[in-house]
Amino acid sequence: MPTSIQEDTFYEGGPAVGDLILNLLLGLTLIGLPFAVGAIVRAIWLRFNITSRRISVTGGWMGRDRSQVVYSQVREVRSVSRGFGAWGDMVLVLTDGSRLELRSVPRFRELQAFIEERISALRASSASKDVENKGFAA
Numbered sequence: 001m002p003t004s005i006q007e008d009t010f011y012e013g014g015p016a017v018g019d020l021i022l023n024l025l026l027g028l029t030l031i032g033l034p035f036a037v038g039a040i041v042r043a044i045w046l047r048f049n050i051t052s053r054r055i056s057v058t059g060g061w062m063g064r065d066r067s068q069v070v071y072s073q074v075r076e077v078r079s080v081s082r083g084f085g086a087w088g089d090m091v092l093v094l095t096d097g098s099r100l101e102l103r104s105v106p107r108f109r110e111l112q113a114f115i116e117e118r119i120s121a122l123r124a125s126s127a128s129k130d131v132e133n134k135g136f137a138a
Contacts, residue, residue, distance in 0.1 A: 007052055008052040009049065009051050010111070010114055011049070012047075012050070013106070015043060015048075015105065016083065016104045017043075018083045019039055019082065020043045041061075042059070042103060042104055045060065045063040046063075046103070046104075047059070050115070055068070055071075055092065056068045057102060067100055069092060069100055071115070071118040072095075072122055073094050074092050074094060075094060076092075077090060077116055077119070078091045078093065079091070079105075079109070081108070086106075089101065089102065089103050089104065089105065089108075090112060092115070
C-alpha cells in the first residue's frame with residue numbers, strides 16, 4: 001500500500017494586488033508603460049505555491065514555466081520590500097549557486113520567516129542524523 005506524504009499549503013496565490021495598481025498608475029506616463037505591462041503579465045500568469053515540503057512558482061508567458069524547489073535545496077533567502085513594505089521580492093539562493101526569484105510576493109516577511117524556519121528545521125534534523133551516524137561508527 002503506497003504511503004501518502006502530508007503536504008500542508010502555507011500560501012497559494014498570485015502576486016500582490018498593490019503591485020498591479022501602482023504600476024497601472026505609473027503606466028499613465030510613457031516611462032511607466034513597460035512596468036505596467038510587466039505587472040499585468042505577472043497578475044495574469046504568475047502563481048506561487050508554498051507548502052510544508054516545497055516552493056512552486058508558475059509563470060512566464062501563458063504560465064508555461066514552472067519551477068519547484070524543496071527546502072533542502074535552499075541555502076539562503078534574501079528579500080527586499082516594495083510598495084512601502086506592503087509586498088516584496090524574494091530570491092532563493094540554491095545550494096548549486098542558482099537563484100529562484102519570487103517577484104511581488106504578498107506577506108513576504110511572513111513567507112520568508114516560514115521558509116527560513118523550514119530550512120533550519122531540515123538542517124537541525126540532518127545534523128542530528130549525522131551525529132547519530134558518527135556515534136555508531138565509533
